[in-house]
Amino acid sequence: MTKPMRVVMMAIGCGLAVFAAQSAVADAHLSVDELVEMLASDDGSERLKARNHAAAFGPEAVGPVTALFDHDNRNVYIAAKWSLRNMVHHSARPEADDAEQAAMAEALAALLDEDQSSRVMHEALYLLGLCGTEDQVPAIAEWLNDSATVDAAAAALIRIPGDAGLEAMLDAVDGAEGDVAVSLIHAIAQEEGAAARERLEALTESDDDTIAEAATKALSIRDLRVDYEG
Amino acid sequence: MSKISRRHFLAAGAAAAAPLIVPSRVLGRSGNPGPNDQITMGCIGLGGMGNSHRGWFTDVADDCRVIALCDVDTQRIGAAESHYESGEVDSYTDYRYILDRDDIDAVMFGTPCHWHAVQTVHACQAGKDVYVEKAACGTIPEGQAMVNATRKYGRIVQVGSQGRCLNRFPSICEFIRNGELGKIQQVDLWHYENNVGGGSQDQPEPDHFDWDMWLGPARWRPHNPDYYHGSWRHFLDFGGGMIFDRGTHQLNVLSWFLGLDDTGPTKITATGHAPEHGNYDCPTTMSVTWEFAHRDLVVHWRQPGFDPQSPDQERPYGGIYHGTRASLAVDGGDIGGRAWPLREAEEYEAPAGGFQAQRTELNGAPGNRRNFLDCVKSREEPIMPIEASHRIASYSILGNAAYRLGRPIEWDPENEQVVGDEEANRFLLRESGRGPWRV
Numbered sequence: 247m248t249k250p251m252r253v254v255m256m257a258i259g260c261g262l263a264v265f266a267a268q269s270a271v272a273d274a275h276l277s278v279d280e281l282v283e284m285l286a287s288d289d290g291s292e293r294l295k296a297r298n299h300a301a302a303f304g305p306e307a308v309g310p311v312t313a314l315f316d317h318d319n320r321n322v323y324i325a326a327k328w329s330l331r332n333m334v335h336h337s338a339r340p341e342a343d344d345a346e347q348a349a350m351a352e353a354l355a356a357l358l359d360e361d362q363s364s365r366v367m368h369e370a371l372y373l374l375g376l377c378g379t380e381d382q383v384p385a386i387a388e389w390l391n392d393s394a395t396v397d398a399a400a401a402a403l404i405r406i407p408g409d410a411g412l413e414a415m416l417d418a419v420d421g422a423e424g425d426v427a428v429s430l431i432h433a434i435a436q437e438e439g440a441a442a443r444e445r446l447e448a449l450t451e452s453d454d455d456t457i458a459e460a461a462t463k464a465l466s467i468r469d470l471r472v473d474y475e476g
Numbered sequence: 477m478s479k480i481s482r483r484h485f486l487a488a489g490a491a492a493a494a495p496l497i498v499p500s501r502v503l504g505r506s507g508n509p510g511p512n513d514q515i516t517m518g519c520i521g522l523g524g525m526g527n528s529h530r531g532w533f534t535d536v537a538d539d540c541r542v543i544a545l546c547d548v549d550t551q552r553i554g555a556a557e558s559h560y561e562s563g564e565v566d567s568y569t570d571y572r573y574i575l576d577r578d579d580i581d582a583v584m585f586g587t588p589c590h591w592h593a594v595q596t597v598h599a600c601q602a603g604k605d606v607y608v609e610k611a612a613c614g615t616i617p618e619g620q621a622m623v624n625a626t627r628k629y630g631r632i633v634q635v636g637s638q639g640r641c642l643n644r645f646p647s648i649c650e651f652i653r654n655g656e657l658g659k660i661q662q663v664d665l666w667h668y669e670n671n672v673g674g675g676s677q678d679q680p681e682p683d684h685f686d687w688d689m690w691l692g693p694a695r696w697r698p699h700n701p702d703y704y705h706g707s708w709r710h711f712l713d714f715g716g717g718m719i720f721d722r723g724t725h726q727l728n729v730l731s732w733f734l735g736l737d738d739t740g741p742t743k744i745t746a747t748g749h750a751p752e753h754g755n756y757d758c759p760t761t762m763s764v765t766w767e768f769a770h771r772d773l774v775v776h777w778r779q780p781g782f783d784p785q786s787p788d789q790e791r792p793y794g795g796i797y798h799g800t801r802a803s804l805a806v807d808g809g810d811i812g813g814r815a816w817p818l819r820e821a822e823e824y825e826a827p828a829g830g831f832q833a834q835r836t837e838l839n840g841a842p843g844n845r846r847n848f849l850d851c852v853k854s855r856e857e858p859i860m861p862i863e864a865s866h867r868i869a870s871y872s873i874l875g876n877a878a879y880r881l882g883r884p885i886e887w888d889p890e891n892e893q894v895v896g897d898e899e900a901n902r903f904l905l906r907e908s909g910r911g912p913w914r915v
Contacts (some may be wrong), residue, residue: 247620290752297750320677321753328750328757335881338899355582372695375906376899397696397910405906406899425911432914436906461910466601467915470624471617 526586656798666781725809
């Protein structure tokens, strides 16, 4: 590397170090109420500061933060959404203990309710896919029969390790019709186990043309993924 | 509004009777176009680059005939149809109707990134060759599915990243690959900041626009006009910001210059400054570091980063390649190709027996398109194949993932797996699409 370029690179490195130091200062503790107040601010820099603080908060902040999802100021909703994501990612970091992640997943599962807004429902299901365990599968599976939530619920179940998610989708596809059935069939095709393949093969023989066609397509896609060789 | 053909209306009203696309159809096709044949094409996605490609395939290529158009916005269909004689093209709002036609050899996808994989895989299954815009894919599994579909169905898939077709880049590639800078140990990419904006509320979709079809594989959300038509690139779930846009071009030539097309980084670190307001959600400023432990190499992406002040003019984006013998700045990626201070790199001629870069007949985007048509006939691998394009998209995917997760990602580039981070693995490798739009 030439000397002038090395100097410039060092300057950039120093700048990044200052940025990191500023972030560390911003980790000072806030209460949940203070976090919510900052997120609800009309001042964008306050909202961003809150969002950057949010990762350190645990399940006690899930309810108050998601309560901002239906705020009149759309910027507040956006800041709250990304704050919740930061909290979940922090709880699921490699060095976190299982109890921390489990508590966050339980708090998210507790949000799932027919009275919730679609924003909260979709976000909770999305994040359960990232931090949930088989313990939350029954709560998620309840939303597999609703055309408004089947895709988000199935996506969460696909991401949760273990067989419980697949078993829930196999149960739900029995008797499912129309768009819900199509979504479930393609979601089941994301699973690599023999049970998924066997069920899809059986569904190709369905008397319901929509289901038979979806199963045929899903199997062809599934086989592509399973065959990947890099 | 310009005319919409009868077929278009049939497609628009026939969502419940979507065409069946299954691999068995491939076996029944009569074959690929021969050297003297006209290539018949369908163009899907008619805004921005999609419309540019459509125009070239229609008006410039003399061995190509565009006979079908598709977009989820009927206003865009109308605008595109105005370039054709009555009856010359059929138009659709669902691309699957084009894939179902036996009289179409190839398709162009100028759709947003989140659609590329599903559409390309479906096209390969239907026996079509594919020209697809960059970035190739939005997730790692999507890229893997595109690679597999291309191979399994024996299709030609060219990705619309034209850096390897620009006049000066092959010479610069040979200059670096033949060791004129010594061993490259660090690359510093610079780019201007991401956009801030988007203030619309969620609202009902207009009659001319099929929101559900635009979303396709993406997670559902209410319609909002800020998401599409030129602004989708400013959302992490759709376009992924500039690291996916021009960054793909910069990373494309970097991968070529350094011989990285079949591998990837081993550790990814990212920081960024989230926007304070507006619907756009990409970080306004961003720094990403890709480490290659197996290559003793570090690559930095910085927005805004350091502009090394070319002797000619301001260069909004480019890369500085630091070797053990010298450093070389190269601007652009999709355009550009000025190199300094060693200007001889632009005209470099590789020594006998040295690395020789592939060259195309035409310069830039036309060269990339021409190469695609030639490969459709010759069945040779195109200059921007899906395997390399999947690897190149992986840089941006991993960079954005490290930013969103707020921590570094350890990556196994051989097996394409995250090491030691269960959530990151779920985030990167278990994204599943929506409804029937899954690969």
